[in-house]
Amino acid sequence: MRYDFGSDNTAGMAPAALQALVEANEGYARAYGADHVSARAADLIRQRLDADAEIRFVFSGTAANAIALSMLAWPHEAVLAHxxxxxxxxxxxxxGFFGSGVxxxxxxxxxxxxxPLALTAALDEPEVGHRQPPAALSLTQSTEYGTVYSExxxxxxxxxxxxxxxxxxMDGARLANAAAAGFxxxxxxxxxxxxxVFGGAKAGANCTEAIVMFDKSLARRVDNRLKQAGQTASKARYLAAPFLGLLESKAWEQGAAxxxxxxxxxxxxxxxxxPFVLAHPVEANAVFVRMPPEAHRRLNDLGWACYRFDDGSVRFVCSWATADAAVDELLEAVRGL
Amino acid sequence: MRYDFGSDNTAGMAPAALQALVEANEGYARAYGADHVSARAADLIRQRLDADAEIRFVFSGTAANAIALSMLAWPHEAVLAHxxxxxxxxxxxxxGFFGSGVxxxxxxxxxxxxxPLALTAALDEPEVGHRQPPAALSLTQSTEYGTVYSExxxxxxxxxxxxxxxxxxMDGARLANAAAAGFxxxxxxxxxxxxxVFGGAKAGANCTEAIVMFDKSLARRVDNRLKQAGQTASKARYLAAPFLGLLESKAWEQGAAxxxxxxxxxxxxxxxxxPFVLAHPVEANAVFVRMPPEAHRRLNDLGWACYRFDDGSVRFVCSWATADAAVDELLEAVRGL
Amino acid sequence: MRYDFGSDNTAGMAPAALQALVEANEGYARAYGADHVSARAADLIRQRLDADAEIRFVFSGTAANAIALSMLAWPHEAVLAHxxxxxxxxxxxxxGFFGSGVxxxxxxxxxxxxxPLALTAALDEPEVGHRQPPAALSLTQSTEYGTVYSExxxxxxxxxxxxxxxxxxMDGARLANAAAAGFxxxxxxxxxxxxxVFGGAKAGANCTEAIVMFDKSLARRVDNRLKQAGQTASKARYLAAPFLGLLESKAWEQGAAxxxxxxxxxxxxxxxxxPFVLAHPVEANAVFVRMPPEAHRRLNDLGWACYRFDDGSVRFVCSWATADAAVDELLEAVRGL
Amino acid sequence: MRYDFGSDNTAGMAPAALQALVEANEGYARAYGADHVSARAADLIRQRLDADAEIRFVFSGTAANAIALSMLAWPHEAVLAHxxxxxxxxxxxxxGFFGSGVxxxxxxxxxxxxxPLALTAALDEPEVGHRQPPAALSLTQSTEYGTVYSExxxxxxxxxxxxxxxxxxMDGARLANAAAAGFxxxxxxxxxxxxxVFGGAKAGANCTEAIVMFDKSLARRVDNRLKQAGQTASKARYLAAPFLGLLESKAWEQGAAxxxxxxxxxxxxxxxxxPFVLAHPVEANAVFVRMPPEAHRRLNDLGWACYRFDDGSVRFVCSWATADAAVDELLEAVRGL
Known part of the structure; x- marks a missing residue:
């Protein structure tokens, strides 16, 4: 099976990320994020965002999002999201797990x-004791369907x-792709x-994401929060170094482009x-196609991993590693269906 | 500051771990643990343990322990531990976080x-509704104070x-050290x-630990459990490969030895x-020493990171990376206090 | 404002419930549910259900349902419900709160x-690690829209x-109404x-519901579970006595009838x-009516509390206390709209 | 078995509480705490405390305390308590359950x-990421051992x-006893x-306690919080009326006196x-006595329920209902041991 287009986490680390990780491996380093690599990687992220912020590196986007939301909403409140x-x-x-029922x-x-009208309608709902009122808005940039919000x-x-x-x-698992699209x-x-959440894994790092707290009050005792949540890296350099390599080399943006x-x-x-119609505008790194089950199955049988989404379309994702030739091979397979 | 003896997570990855990670970086791999590297690493762990088991790789010992315990005890129950x-x-x-109040x-x-007498006493406490009765026993091998339980x-x-x-x-963050000590x-x-919990980080890996479920009923829907807990690696090869390298090369045991x-x-x-007396038998990779605050402070001032523990002694930890010369330098510093 | 039809929890305790509570108030009683009133009330419920079961009395339907579901599903699983x-x-x-994210x-x-087809479709969904698979089915009898499931x-x-x-x-907040309808x-x-959950409050008790565990394995350490969840009554007789009074006198069924x-x-x-059309079959104690906002508002202005539901209809609920005259007065007000 | 001295929740409702409950049972009332009885009971509590506050009535002291603490401390923080x-x-x-691991x-x-020195020492502990730092102090008035803090x-x-x-x-389950002692x-x-937490049950009410939020910011969306926690009474008058009766009649204080x-x-x-020595000063409604196991057992055998506490002493509790004669009978039994 070929996983080129199955997801953007089937690719490995980009060379700049790997090299930085290898370099960071040298010698001893302070544990739990108090090392130099972590400090420099955070600086580079702040530069990219042109903003002050508290930054921590965690292992997964799932944890990064859930922990960020637990800072914004109580268990008896709710999060608005697409x-x-x-x-x-x-x-x-x-x-709900990290937010204890949020x-x-x-x-x-x-x-x-x-x-926006749906959002306004939800915000305008009168509050009642027996429902969870909204306390946070969650946005995904670029979106789950490969589009990019304008400012x-x-x-x-x-x-x-x-x-x-x-x-x-903001869930920025694919923020690099949004940036490359002009955001x-x-x-x-x-x-x-x-x-x-400033995305690493899908941008060519290993499993690492940065939580960027522009609102520094959210960072109060964040180290305790992360430790309790199993998201404090004892050897934190391995979370920070790939970011360092990607950002210093600009491979973070270039890979996304x-x-x-x-x-x-x-x-x-x-x-x-x-004959397959696009299901959504292609503004970032994913292509969604209307494809009947039979064609989808045959494409899988030909060795191309790709998955059907909740809207009924089939998704193909590209990454920093996608080869031109692979695109052409896939298209040839598609034409032959 | 020198971190040689501050902890066993101040060292980097051992060469065998790093090399395996670099090799695993090649090409595409299925996401979320369905890759070949994860499968082979799990096989090697089962071999070491000479037992069948469901195995999953997670990012931190904290998460590994807490999730394992949440499989054994309800929120209204308790865990017995040293x-x-x-x-x-x-x-x-x-x-308590992963176990919702356990x-x-x-x-x-x-x-x-x-x-053992304290354990028996706790187990013999009559159950009452207003206390959390024990549902699990947690053991640490090697222990927090550098000793090793016999069989x-x-x-x-x-x-x-x-x-x-x-x-x-069993918390096996330092299981390799116990093995090297003859366990x-x-x-x-x-x-x-x-x-x-089969330890990786302290044995020369990056941040990776294996949860080994000998009782396979505990593994029911474990992938859902880990995903919800933010412990599913999208690029799982980076958790498995260092184990693969360490176990294939036997560096896992040799580094601990x-x-x-x-x-x-x-x-x-x-x-x-x-003049400093040992506080505990030295059976694994840690040395605990009775050292007055003044001497401890001077040692820190000389550039040696080391920390005081709850029993009042000061801890020095060795790892796969500890150099003979570093031991000698530290001892010289100690003699000069 | 008249609350006769606003809900079935705007009525007070039925005479049989109140009298039993007053009688139970005499003298001392063992705390935490070990009293005779609790034992007898549980016996009467087992008789009604013609089944063996562990039974506990709790304070609210919300807690009863949520705690019951937490016995059936882990946080990483889901509950199927209308x-x-x-x-x-x-x-x-x-x-989600009691179930830590369920x-x-x-x-x-x-x-x-x-x-049933929607249920089968949900049960047939292939399990994947990134979704919460169903572990429990929750049924409401009589239903939220005043209908009654047949056997x-x-x-x-x-x-x-x-x-x-x-x-x-089974959420039986209105089980008495289902029974009175022939279930x-x-x-x-x-x-x-x-x-x-064997309903008390809506059947003429104060705030009390019984959790009936036919599957007795669910009752293991249930007293610890309830205590931790804040649902253990120190003076348990006040939860059990109203049930006792209602069941001994058959007011439980008669009030519902x-x-x-x-x-x-x-x-x-x-x-x-x-001119207002019924929105749902009237099989239990609630009447749902299609009524335009203006008419609804005027009815409220005339002093009749009633609420619009998620399906857009307006609900009127009757209870053991509803007077014939009140029904006639309401209907007269409706005719005059 | 006689439960006169087993606890202060073995007694029933005091006459003033019961009468108010019976009176409140008349007619319809708005659900979920929006009724007049709840409003008046809250007013009386504010009068007693001579302070403005948001007040809600809940079913149990366990819930009241745990929910109050969940307002003050995050899961990654801790509560200081005796x-x-x-x-x-x-x-x-x-x-830990309501606070998700607090x-x-x-x-x-x-x-x-x-x-106070122990408190200061705990507050002065340097904060580290791997421990839960204190975010709240919990005080019990009167205390678990029957003493009363001075101002x-x-x-x-x-x-x-x-x-x-x-x-x-402040856990005021026995606040009435503290007040009666001069606090x-x-x-x-x-x-x-x-x-x-303004105590009801031990002061002669049924199962009802009031959460008094002097800090009104804590009351934001408290109705959602309580509903989610299973502590919102649909028929709220039964929680408020006993308070109303006790406070209007001053039986709340008089019973405690x-x-x-x-x-x-x-x-x-x-x-x-x-021959049995008092273990603690007797300042409120509990007497703790040093009594050997054999004597304790014989007292139980004579029909007097009483329990041994964590400090090794045996507790006897009095309530609004304790009869002079019962005290004398118990003492006679004690003398005969």
């Missing part, structure tokens, strides 16, 4: 973007949420996001050379 | 080993606990341990060439 | 009854669920329900003497 | 009062705790207590007419 957001559909209820309110919207679109979601007292979380990272803090380009190439191939 | 066990003193209450009952005993000692703790219906967890790993399953030897050398130096 | 079930919409996420999967179906309908839901290994919970209580255990009769009278009045 | 406090020893770990740090001190003693505990940023909780209730708010007086009478009897 109904297809990763936190709603793919994390086995982690927000609720999720799924909002509609085309192609993974929350519909303006984000503003129209964040402003009403903040007016109602909600905190704002200006320095606007995240300015738009009022309180806590961002390559991934996005490969997705476009793949999308064009589908559009022009196959 | 009062100085890592789960009791150094994990920010992680068992209790910890700290038991006494010299040098980190549970006193016989373990049997005298495990048998009464199992008679009372308790499950048994027979193939006895763990036979003694009736239900779930073992080296660490233990260095600890003995250090202990002899303290005993023969310093 | 999307309009009380546990899904009116308990502020209590199942998921809820809302199923469709007309008038509050789960559609046959329940069998067609329970059987496939049990075949897939799910436990079964045979002795079938509950035979159908395979594992744990039942009266409530159902009043609902029918009200429904007939709506059907024959108003 | 090691013999009810929350530490008698609530099956409820603070820690308890037990402090020493004679006769149930926290030693001055409380000030010396509360001030250093607040200086370190801790919130303060000025109007000082509670002035001393800086953030949240008080009687209980204290009976305890003194009992204590004198032990001191003057038995």
């Amino acid at each position: 109904h297809a957001a990763h936190i709603c559909t793919d994390e086995t209820g982690a927000p 609720g999720l309110i799924g909002l509609p919207g085309f192609s993974g973007k929350i519909d 303006e679109e984000l503003r129209h979601l964040i402003e009403p949420a903040k007016l109602k007292g909600c905190g704002v979380h 200006d990272l320095t606007q995240i803090a300015r738009l009022g996001v309180n806590v961002l 390559h991934a996005n380009q490969m997705a476009l190439r793949l999308a064009e191939g589908f559009a022009l050379g196959s | 009062h100085a066990a890592h789960i009791c003193t150094d994990e920010t209450g992680a068992p 209790g910890l009952i700290g038991l006494p005993g010299f040098s980190g080993k549970i006193d 016989e000692e373990l049997r005298h703790l495990i048998e009464p606990a199992k008679l009372k219906g308790c499950g048994v967890h 027979d790993l193939t006895q763990i399953a036979r003694l009736g341990v239900n779930v073992l 080296h660490a233990n030897q260095m600890a003995l050398r250090l202990a002899e130096g303290f005993a023969l060439g310093s | 999307h309009a079930a009380h546990i899904c919409t009116d308990e502020t996420g209590a199942p 998921g809820l999967i809302g199923l469709p179906g007309f008038s509050g009854k789960i559609d 046959e309908e329940l069998r067609h839901l329970i059987e496939p669920a049990k075949l897939k290994g799910c436990g079964v919970h 045979d209580l002795t079938q509950i255990a035979r159908l395979g329900v594992n744990v039942l 009266h409530a159902n009769q009043m609902a029918l009278r009200l429904a007939e009045g709506f059907a024959l003497g108003s | 090691h013999a406090a009810h929350i530490c020893t008698d609530e099956t770990g409820a603070p 820690g308890l740090i037990g402090l020493p001190g004679f006769s149930g009062k926290i030693d 001055e003693e409380l000030r010396h505990l509360i001030e250093p705790a607040k200086l370190k940023g801790c919130g303060v909780h 000025d209730l109007t000082q509670i708010a002035r001393l800086g207590v953030n949240v008080l 009687h209980a204290n007086q009976m305890a003194l009478r009992l204590a004198e009897g032990f001191a003057l007419g038995s």
Whole structure:
């Protein structure tokens, strides 16, 4: 089976990440994040975001998101998110586990973007004791369906949420792809996001994500919080070094730009050379295609791993590692279906 | 500051671990643990333990222990452990967090080993509705104070606990050191341990530990459990490969044997060439020394990181990376205090 | 404002419940449920159900349901329920709180009854690590929309669920109304329900509900579980006595029969003497009516408390206390809208 | 068996409480605490405390304490309390359950009062990531061992705790007994207590306790919090009415004064007419006696329920219902041992 397009976590570490990890392996280092590599990687992230923030590195996006949300909402409150957001559909209820029962309110919207009217309607619901009222808004950038919010679109979601007292979380597992698509990272803090998950794994690192707390009050006793949650790395350099390598070399952005380009190439191939229609605009590194079960099965049988999503379309994802030739081979297989 | 003896997680990855990680980085791999490296690493662990078991790799010992305990005890029950066990003193209450309020009952005993009489007394307490009755026994091998349980000692703790219906967890963060000290790993399953944490980080890996479920009923839906707990690696090969490298090369045991030897050398130096008395038998890779605050402070000022423990002694830990010369330098510094 | 029809918890205790409570107040009683009143009330419930079971009295339906579900599903699992079930919409996420993140999967179906095909589809979903797989089925009898499952309908839901290994919970907050509508209580255990909440408050008691564990393995250490959950009554007689009074006198069933009769009278009045159409069959003690916002508002302004539900209809509920005259007054007000 | 002295929850409701409950039973009432009885009972409590506060009525002291603490401490933080406090020893770990793993740090001190030096030492511990740092101080008034803090003693505990940023909780399950012993209730708010549990059950009510939030910020969305925690009474009048009756009639204080007086009478009897020494000063309604196991057993055999506590002494508790004659009968039995 070929996993080139199965997900963006089937690729390995990008060379810059691996090299930095190997270099960081030398000698002794202070444990639990008090090392130099962690400090420098955090600095580079702050530079990219042009903002001050407390930053910690954790092992998984699931934990990063769930812990960030637990900072914003009590168990008797809820988080507003797109109904297809990763936190709603793919994390086995982690927000409820880390948040001790915190609720999720799924909002509609085309192609993974929350519909502002649906958000407003949810925010305007009168509060009653027997429901979990919203305390946080969670946004995914780029979205689960491969689209990218514009700054303006984000503003129209964040402003009403903040007016109602909600905190704002951004799931940036694929933030690099959004950046490569033109999204200006320095606007995240300015738009009022309180806590961002700055993605590593899907951008060419190993399993590492950064929790970026622009709102530093959220960072009070965060080291205790992370330790208790099993997310404190004793050998923290292995979480920070890949970020360091990717950011110093700019491979973080460049790999994402390559991934996005490969997705476009793949999308064009589908559009022009196959009967399969695109299900969503291709703005980042994923291509969603309307494909009947039979064709999907045959493609799998030909050795190409790809999965059907909740909207009924089949997803193909590109990464820093996707080869032009692989795109062409896949398209050829598709044409032959 | 020199961190050689501060902990056994200040050292980097051992060469065999790093090399395996670099090799595993090649090409695409199935995500979430369905890759070949994970499968082979699990096989090697089963071989070492001479037992069948379900095995999963997670990111931290804190999570591994807390999740294992949550399999054995309900929130309204408690876990019996040595009062100085890592789960009791150094994990920010992680068992209570992952176990939604599960209790910890700290038991006494010299040098980190549970006193069998104290265990029996706790097991014999009549059950009442307003206390959390014990549902699990947690053992640490080698112990927090650098001692190693004999098979016989373990049997005298495990048998009464199992008679009372308790499950048994073993925290093996330093299991390699116990093995290097002569403890027979193939006895763990036979003694009736239900779930073992097979240590990676302190044995020369990056941040990776294996949860070994001898009792396979505990593994029901364990992938959902781990995903929800933020402990499923999307790029799982980076958790498995270092184990693979360490176990194939036997560096897992050899590094621990080296660490233990260095600890003995250090202990002899303290005993023969310093006024500082050993606080505990030195059976694994840690040396605990009775040292007045003033001497401790001066040692720190000389650049040697070392920490005071709950029993009032100062701890020095050796690892696969500890150099003979470093031991000698430390001892020279100690003699000059 | 008149609360006669606002809910079935706006009425007080029925005379038989109050009298039993007053009688039980005499003298000293053992605390924490070890009293004679609790024992006798439990016996009467077992008689009604013609089944052996462990029984405990708790303070609220929310707690009773959430705790019962926490016996059946782990945090990384989910509970299947009608999307309009009380546990899904009116308990502020209590199942997730008591179940530490346990998921809820809302199923469709007309008038509050789960559609068997929707249930089968949910049970047939392939299990994946990143979703919470179903571990329990929750049924409400009588339903949130005032309908009553037949034995046959329940069998067609329970059987496939049990075949897939799910436990079964029944929310019987209005079980008395179901019984008064002809549902045979002795079938509950035979159908395979594992744990039942036997309703008190809506049947004329104060705040008290009984958790009935037909599956006695669920009762292991249940006293610890309830104490930890804040649901152990120190003066337990006040939870048991009202049940005793209602069951000895048969007021439990008779009050429900009266409530159902009043609902029918009200429904007939709506059907024959108003332009407002019934939204659901009237089989128990609630009447749901399609009523435009303006009419609803005017009815409220006339002093009649009644609330709009998630399906858009307006609910009127009858209880043991509902007077014929009140029904007539309400209908007159409705006719005058 | 006679339960007169077994606990102060073996007595029934005092006449004033029962009468108010019976009166409140008349007619319809708004559900979920929006009724007049709840409002008036809260007013009377505010009067007694001479302070503004948000007040809610819940079903059990265990829940009241655990929920109050969950307002003050995150899961990764801890609560400081006397090691013999009810929350530490008698609530099956409820603070950890409602607080999702929150820690308890037990402090020493004679006769149930926290030693100020021990508190200061705990507050002065340097914070580290791997321990749960204190976020709240919990005080019990009157204490678990029947003593009463003076205003001055409380000030010396509360001030250093607040200086370190801790919130303060007071468990007032026996607050009426403290008041009857001369403790000025109007000082509670002035001393800086953030949240008080104002006891009902042990003062002659049924199972009802009031959570008094002097710090109104703690009350944000408290109705959602309580509903989720299973502590919202649908028929709230039954929680509020007994308070109303007790407070309007002053039976709340008078019953406690009687209980204290009976305890003194009992204590004198032990001191003057038995070989059994008092273990603690008798300042409220409980008498603790040093009594060998054999004597204790014989007393039980004679039909007198009484229990041995963690300090090794045997406890006798008086209540509003304790009869002079019962004290004399018990003392006669004691003399005959």
